[in-house]
Amino acid sequence: xxxxxxxxxxxxxxxxxxxxxxxxxxxxxxxxxxxxxxxxxxxxxxxxxxxxxxxxxxxxxxxxxxxxxxxxxxxxxxxxxxxxxxxxxxxxxxxxxxxxxxxxxxxxxxxxxxxxxxxxxxxxxxxxxxxxxxxxxxxxxxxxxxxxxxxxxxxxxxxxxxxxxxxxxxxxxxxxxxxxxxxxxxxxxxxxxxxxxxxxxxxxxxxxxxxxxxxxxxxxxxxxxxxxxxxxxxxxxxxxxxxxxxxxxxxxxxxxxxxxxxxxxxxxxxxxxxxxxxxxxxxxxxxxxxxxxxxxxxxxxxxxxxxxxxxxxxxxxxxxxxxxxxxxxxxxxxxxxxxxxxxxxxxxxxxxxxxxxxxxxxxxxxxxxxxxxxxxxxxxxxxxxxxxxxxxxxxxxxxxxxxxxxxxxxxxxxxxxxxxxxxxxxxxxxxxxxxxxxxxxxxxxxxxxxxxxxxxxxxxxxxxxxxxxxxxxxxxxxxxxxxxxxxxxxxxxxxxxxxxxxxxxxxxxxxxxxxxxxxxxxxxxxxxxxxxxxxxxxxxxxxxxxxxxxxxxxxxxxxxxxxxxxxxxxxxxxxxxxxxxxxxxxxxxxxxxxxxxxxxxxxxxxxxxxxxxxxxxxxxxxxxxxxxxxxxxxxx
Numbered sequence: 256x257x258x259x260x261x262x263x264x265x266x267x268x269x270x271x272x273x274x275x276x277x278x279x280x281x282x283x284x285x286x287x288x289x290x291x292x293x294x295x296x297x298x299x300x301x302x303x304x305x306x307x308x309x310x311x312x313x314x315x316x317x318x319x320x321x322x323x324x325x326x327x328x329x330x331x332x333x334x335x336x337x338x339x340x341x342x343x344x345x346x347x348x349x350x351x352x353x354x355x356x357x358x359x360x361x362x363x364x365x366x367x368x369x370x371x372x373x374x375x376x377x378x379x380x381x382x383x384x385x386x387x388x389x390x391x392x393x394x395x396x397x398x399x400x401x402x403x404x405x406x407x408x409x410x411x412x413x414x415x416x417x418x419x420x421x422x423x424x425x426x427x428x429x430x431x432x433x434x435x436x437x438x439x440x441x442x443x444x445x446x447x448x449x450x451x452x453x454x455x456x457x458x459x460x461x462x463x464x465x466x467x468x469x470x471x472x473x474x475x476x477x478x479x480x481x482x483x484x485x486x487x488x489x490x491x492x493x494x495x496x497x498x499x500x501x502x503x504x505x506x507x508x509x510x511x512x513x514x515x516x517x518x519x520x521x522x523x524x525x526x527x528x529x530x531x532x533x534x535x536x537x538x539x540x541x542x543x544x545x546x547x548x549x550x551x552x553x554x555x556x557x558x559x560x561x562x563x564x565x566x567x568x569x570x571x572x573x574x575x576x577x578x579x580x581x582x583x584x585x586x587x588x589x590x591x592x593x594x595x596x597x598x599x600x601x602x603x604x605x606x607x608x609x610x611x612x613x614x615x616x617x618x619x620x621x622x623x624x625x626x627x628x629x630x631x632x633x634x635x636x637x638x639x640x641x642x643x644x645x646x647x648x649x650x651x652x653x654x655x656x657x658x659x660x661x662x663x664x665x666x667x668x669x670x671x672x673x674x675x676x677x678x679x680x681x682x683x684x685x686x687x688x689x690x691x692x693x694x695x696x697x698x699x700x701x702x703x704x705x706x707x708x709x710x711x712x713x714x715x716x717x718x719x720x721x722x723x724x725x726x727x728x729x730x731x732x733x734x735x736x737x738x739x740x741x742x743x744x745x746x747x748x749x750x751x752x753x754x755x756x757x758x759x760x761x762x763x764x765x766x767x768x769x770x771x772x773x774x775x776x777x778x779x780x781x782x783x784x785x786x787x788x789x790x791x792x793x794x795x796x797x798x799x800x801x802x803x804x805x806x807x808x809x810x811x812x813x814x815x816x817x818x819x820x821x822x823x824x825x826x827x828x829x830x831x832x833x834x835x836x837x838x839x840x841x842x843x844x845x846x847x848x849x850x851x852x853x854x855x856x857x858x859x860x861x862x863x864x865x866x867x868x869x870x871x872x873x874x875x876x877x878x879x880x881x882x883x884x885x886x887x888x889x890x891x
Contacts, residue, residue: 265347265355268434269410276314276339277352277417278579279430280594285352285421288314290342292435294335297324298538301338303580303591310582310590312341316433316440316598317578319570322545327559332569337435349421356418357411360642363609366403368630375399375630376623378565379615386561387619390832391759393492393812395552395561398573398614401634403643405609409439412604416441416641423640426519428459429596431577440572442601443637445517445524448576449500449544451593452583456505456533456540460497461517462490462549462616463525466632472523474675481525481681485620490514490525491689492618492813495719495828495873496548496555497529498693502721503543505531507698511689511874514682516673521635523672525682532698537593541578547597550574550614554717557759572598573612600637611637619810688815688826689874692726703731705887710734711750713742713775715758715768715791719830722872723754723789730884739771744778752891753779757790757870762804762833773799780864785890788859788866790831796866797835797856800842807834807855815875818857820848820867825882827857828875831868858886865890 265287268275276288293302301315318334370378375397382395405412417432420443424430427443447459463486468476480486494511501509513527533540551574552558562570578595603610613633615626638644672678686694710732714720720736727734737746739758747753755775762769776796779786788796798804811829818825837854841847848858859866865886871879 265352265414269357269414274339274435276434277432279349279421280428283349285347285349287345287347288312288339288341288343290340293338293340295338296336298336298542301336301538301578301580302340303538312344312582313580314339314341314433315578315580316572317541317545317575317595318572319546319575321575322559324542325545325556327556328563329559330563330566330569332571334569334571337438339433339435353418353422357415358418359415361405361407361412361415363643364404364406366643367401368399369402370399372624372627376627379617379621379623379626382561382565382617383619383621387617387810387812388806388832390761390806390810391561392557393553393830394489394548394616394618395558395565396550396574396614396616397562397565398570398612399630401609401611401613401638401643403609405604405607409604410434413439413441416602419640419642420637424520424600424636426517427600429577433577437605439604440577440598440601441604442598443640444577444596444598444600445519446526446547446549446597446599448547448595448597449540449593450595451533451537451540451589453592454532454534454588456501456509456531458497458501458509458529458544459526460490460493460529460547460549461524461526462493463487464629464632465523466628467521467523472518472672474672474678477523477672478677478681480523481678485618486525487685488620488813489616489618490527491828491875492553493548493616494527494529495722495813495870495875496553497544498874499555499718499721500544501529501531502725503718504535504540505533507531507696508722508725509693510696511693514685516671516678516682518671518673519636521639522632534588537580537589537591540593541576541595546574546576549616550597550599552616554719554759556716570612571603571610573601574598574614600633602637602641611643619812688877690876690879692729692880693874697729699725699728701728701731701733703729704884705891706731708732708751708891709749710752710754711742711746712736712754713739713756713772713792715739715756715772717756717758717791719789719870719872720754720756723756726872726880726883727754729880730887739768739775742771742775747775747778748784752785752787752887755779755786755788755792755795757792757830760791762791762794762798769795783863786864787886787890788864790868790870793859793866793868794831794833794835796864797859800845800859802835802838802856804833804835806832813875816869818848818850818869820858820882820885821846821860823882823885825878826876827867827869827871827879827882828873829869830873834868860886860889863890
């Protein structure tokens, strides 16, 4: 009997009406998945088990609106958490898939961005001035959509675009098409948001966007990009934000490796890998890591609020994830492995309308027109592949041949730019600035210098507190985190050490959150019971001591500085928009560490308390652990 042709499965999809997904992950094969669609409300409802308790494979499209599960705000469009419960899985060789998929271009009508370039540049200016400039966060991602009309069968369009991306967009982590009733998603995502396999959780923060010049990228043009302060700090901020998530789900907090290059057809990104151990259900891991700071901003909760202020329409699935849960045969612990790329560089087709959302990461250094160009560059890979704009036929990362080159000479094979010695050295040099603590394997065993003591970390809506808690456990402290709204007197009084944490906003505001943080600081200070105040709480402490507070001329968001902390130099990362200023005379009994020229106060200490403006837990704090231990030793 003749074996069935596996590529016929692709042809059957075009003629049928069943939901399906195509996924290219290994560069050699295409996974063809079919089954039934189930829409659920919560991540916990993703149906990983059947009625008999048998594990099953599920592909879930997780929309941005799921951030509501973490109490964050969004424009709620009702996009469903859509699950394809996989009944049949086939594998087709890539070459056979390319040969059998449709290739005739899909015509588009009335194509263009929904927000004009100048209007988007104005949004960038407002976010820098009104959000970053007022302490609401370090960076924010604001999107715009390329839209067009499509008069074609959605299934044919999906298969055509999938083929085009497979052929023309290199370097993707997943190239995929997901077709369900009334909804098509086709993309080439460069970024694995989170994966979990054999108890190891991996995250892949990608940031920094180098748009290839005409004719392709070269080592020289890439080197200029890698020397950019903006692009370097943007990546470090993203790594910090994802370490917050790793510290929440991994017992060992997460270890950094990299940086690496992610080379694609029109863009090159810089990236790190973060890995740690966890025994959580993969659905819980997904919830605690919603969503990638590369597509939202940081701190995460306030980033969602800023997005809601500056984006006038819902995101749908943009910046969510496609999460594949695969049974792993385990009889104890998690029953499924997880592989979840971010839903970016993705085209959506609904009711005859194409939408390709893209966003730029806005930081204090952002140039409005540069960010406009970044959105064009990010859209170009998808749009060029599907024929919406002209394709760049020059091979990426290969310089143009000299005019006198022999046209009959063999073409030199493409060598990844990361293999260039100068590029490799530039990438490696970035780690010289980073905290060794997060580069090395670590798992707290409770034997640190403060073993036997308890610590309470009060979260003011910045999950840097998860990284702080991880460091405190390394120092031996039995540590837990409470939200500012739950920090009552009995909870505060029970802890040997209270760490009053960082958060966004103006410390002079009269909001409920600021009032609660003032009460935390005041209660511990008045009782002279051990208190460490960080960033926002440092400002609140300084204000209570009579120091003036003022906005900085330029925010210190993701800035590394070497400062003197009570007689010892320390390289520390800063994420502040406001600062305390040194008065003519320091309050009695209070030691002050301040910048001599500006009077900016970096640290305070007195009876039972200490504070620091910088983030000792940040990857930018090379001397963070040493400084943290010194300050805690003072207050304990």
